[in-house]
Amino acid sequence: MKRRTALKLAAASLVAGSLAIGTAQAGDTVKIGAVAPKTGPLAGGSTVTHWPNIHLWVHEVNARGGLKLKDGRKKIELIEYDDQTNPGVHIKAAQRLATQDKVDFIVAPYGTGFNLASAPIYAKHGYPQIAVSAISDKIPELTKRYPGIFFTLGSTTSFASAVSDILSKMRADGKMGGRIAMVNVADAFGIELAETARPIFKKAGFEIVYDKSYPLGTQDLSPIMKGAKASKPDAFVAWSYPPDTFGLTKQAITQNLDVKAFYTAVATCFPAYGKVFGKSIEGNLGAGGVDPTTPAMKAYRKAHMEVTGKPADGWASANTYVSLQVLEQAIEGVGSVDRKAVTQYIKDNTFKTIMGDINFVDQVSHRFWTVGQWQGGEFYGVASKGMPNAKPVILKKGWK
């Protein structure tokens, strides 16, 4: 929110058609830029997990007196832009941060598409890009292309297999049969996950009895749920986005869908999900997860509530905060804003975060939650890569 007058001057001179702009000055602050949606289709998600954590982190670092560098503590000056969920606007804003505002670091964007669209800019200017909300199956190719990109949430395959593993175990324990109803949102994320999941489910011996997609922004999901119900599934899996996660759950309650496992992807872990549906979502599975019992996580959630006025969600909130902690420790470890050194530091070191120790192997972190479940009004991680203390999965027992 803190706009520099220099920037306004820059904008004014741009209008005048002047090419000579420059606000470069070795200030007493570390300038950090952030571009993410505040409006548009992805804003509903980014205002839950992305922006609050950036604000929380900046608040905390500045409350401590700033980042500890070789030449003393320096406060963070945050410059933020809205990309309107529009990649064209995003690229311009990222370029503006890099060349006009000359920020020292940029917080990685929100969403897979935006992380990839802006990766060339980060690479060109040498910014480390710790991508949180990016899930892709092309990670090896991307990390080779962009030496400063880091992935923390894993691949589509790990997400789909985690769901498959949970269902397989329930079937092996004799708790449910092998019929899966699968639906997906017909957008990049949903299509990719459904495509990955199909062979995985089949290989695990499941029968996909219902397999449909619906476009992003479908308000009326009742035909989907009726179709799924008619196929008499044992488990319901939806690779869904926030609005349809809510919509599908609503419909499932209305139709009283009788399944042993009910999985919806993004936004199942949102606090609003628990608030809207209350007790009826006991046992619902969703993407992500968290271990809310550790002291570090408890302190983080309390601070999140106090500083931003909103509760943290059960997945990406913590991951976003972790990525900022990694950035913070790397900057302090190097002791300066030398981006190349900071990027190298991230590759070489292990970081102490609220999710435990995090390190990167070939620019990928292998510690993250994959599946969580609502149990007693709290969203717990039940499956993960490398995270300890996963809760045992419980069966979904009706909607009352």
Place this chain on the structure above:
Amino acid sequence: MTSREIRTLVIAVILFGLAALLPFSGNGYFISIGVTIAMYVVLSTSWALFSGPTHYISLATAAFYGLGTMIVATGIETVPYVVLLLISAVAGALMAALVGLATLRLSGVYFVIFTLGLAEMIRQLVSWLQNNLGGSRGLYVLTDLTEDHIYWELLALAAFVFLIGWWIGRSRLGFAMRIIGNDETVAAHCGINTARSKIMLFMVSGMVAALVGALLAPRWTYIEPNIAFSPLLSFEVVIMALLGGTKRLWGPLVGVVPFTILLEVIEANYPSQTILVLGIAFLLIVYLVPHGVVGRLEQSFAKFRRGGN
């Protein structure tokens, strides 16, 4: 060619030459603004080619643009990029022909409404096809094209659009369009096939918009249908063209440049209220410059001349 035309041509070539030098500045920010401006210049000029003389407001730019983007995204791993560009152009023209056949014989309102939701419908169809046939193919466009290349490609396309516009203005088609724009009944009585003329122009406009989408696909790397078919794009194109004025070929250009810079200033200074400010700017343009900047200029120019004589 008259001497005046030659003079215009020379000026145009010099301007294009100067514009082509931008990437050598090496400043990524200016290049990305340049790409944005070039994109809007091409889109709104080609929009005005059709909507200027006919007064049919097309809100379908995003549909054509998205179509081009999705074609490139789907084929990039198996088909050469140049071939994909050709396919996009043909597909854009074909779709425009279909839409034109269905709606252009009717009054303008039907056309507006039809084009308003077209992008959304094409998005649904494309997503559905992708979901049921293509799978995750068509999401990643990993090429070695940089913003510099995209900028030059768009500039070349802009030159092409201006040439076509100039040619249409001199051709029988352009003459027919002017009569249709003034009075469609008169035009029909002169023996002009009004529907065919309109459809042909709409095809040019659709083809160019699809090409722009195809050229820009490498810029995004990861293509999400809901972003490729952003309805906002259609409206931005309309408002920029109207701001400039649609009576002259270079009218939209006069609208695009200040509007893009205005947007840039808004985005940089009011990051949280962009949409609100955009909406108000839109209203102001409709109320204060109904005939576009060019119309305003010509008005005052005419007044000045009258006063002088």
Place this chain on the structure above:
Amino acid sequence: MDILITGILLGGTYTLIAMGLNLQYGVARIMNLANGEMLVAGAFAAFWTYTAGQVSPILSILFVAPLAFLANWIIYRVILMPLIKRAKNQGQLEVDSILATFGMGFAFVGIMIATFGADYFSYDYLGDGVQIIGNTFALNRIVAFFAAVIICAILYAWLYWSRPGTAVRAVAVNPQAAGLVGINVRRVSALAFALGGSLTAVGGSLISTFLTLDASVGVLFTMKALIIVIMGGVGDVRGVIVAALILGLAETAVATLIDPGLTLAAAYFIFILVLLFRPQGLFGKPTS
């Protein structure tokens, strides 16, 4: 059977939205592209009163309706009047109003984001299932449907059996002639525009009980309302009701039988058929 009932329930709510646009376009001659935003505003109001004060969305209609009426009256007098005065003919007014209301739509989205944020909003109201002939339907849909039916019935009675209603219909048929018989066309147009906006907002309040919405979703509803109005015939109340039911049925049938991803394509398909064969609307008389 299931398709039939779901389709009719959906069509009922569509009727209300389309009726609002029909009054605005058919009578006041304003093609209001900000119609969907008005709907979202109504939905926001219901959401807000429900979460903050536990007021039932059905009750909140009682204050949403007059508020929206007032807001739309002001919009018509302040924002649209200059355009109406400026326009030399119907064609120019159409172009100008399309552009102006589109800009207005954006401004509304901006205002709503500034006041409520860009989050999705959703609440659980009467979400229980009800059994009808062996199939389960959400109670909130049925309530919304009957509310829409009652409102439409009142509107219909008002239009056909009252003096101001008759004046509104007269302006819809022919503004010049209506002026000649002593009807204050501008007053009636303003009334129709405000009433239309109010209906749309009420439709939004009802819809919010069973759909998840966010600030930028309005344009989708504008689209559907436009298709219904064109299909039913501009200014034709009965046509709109039939068209809304057809659209609701078609969407449900396609979603259930073919693929939920193709509902808009289905709406478009119907739209094209109407344009090709009955461009004057389902019940309109051909103009020669």
